[in-house]
Amino acid sequence: QVQLQESGPGLMKPSETLSLTCTVSGGSISSYYWNWIRQPAGKDLEWIGRIYSNGNTNYNPSLNSRVTMSVDTSKNQFSLKLTSVTAADTAVYFCAREMGGPNWVFDHWGQGTLVTVSS
């Protein structure tokens, strides 16, 4: 059974760069799209972007200028960098796998990691 686990800092200061890593176990990272999704407390889910195992990316235009994703197939990991964070970036960040094929939906999720931006 595929499992995903996010890791990264829980507390950050405004203007810093958020770096999160998602480690995939129980399956290969190859041949799938891997996504980042966030959810501010009590608010809607927001798709941040995705990366394929070959490094191809798609980002949400609302965050495009601040987001970079990367993948390390040797470690079965993929990562998110979000620059110039503000309090508005405070949220639970989830990593998730796309189902594959034509279905751009998320069939496996990490447990989520809370990132708080505060001075």
Next chain:
Amino acid sequence: DIQMTQSPSSVSTSVGDRVTITCRASQGISSWLAWYQQKPGKAPKLLIYAASSLQSGVPSRFSGSGSGTDFTLTISNLQPEDFATYYCQQANSFPFTFGPGTKVDIK
């Protein structure tokens, strides 16, 4: 971006009841719609994809229908473990977007 709306925003119901949740897209998305269940402090769980396909392991009391702009999720014979928040997601075009959620709680 495609905007997703859901109704109702919350519903109070009882074990054994039937619940129907509606999701509407701001433009046509064919059948590229998914439904998720989320419990407090947990990640969303995929229930339905392609509007009406049941994800493996999901009980058959969950069903989805619709195409174009209007979709429904129906939960028949509601069980105690079904009290949660339900989200729809359009999988038609970038950026992927989610509805605001429908909370199903106990009457």
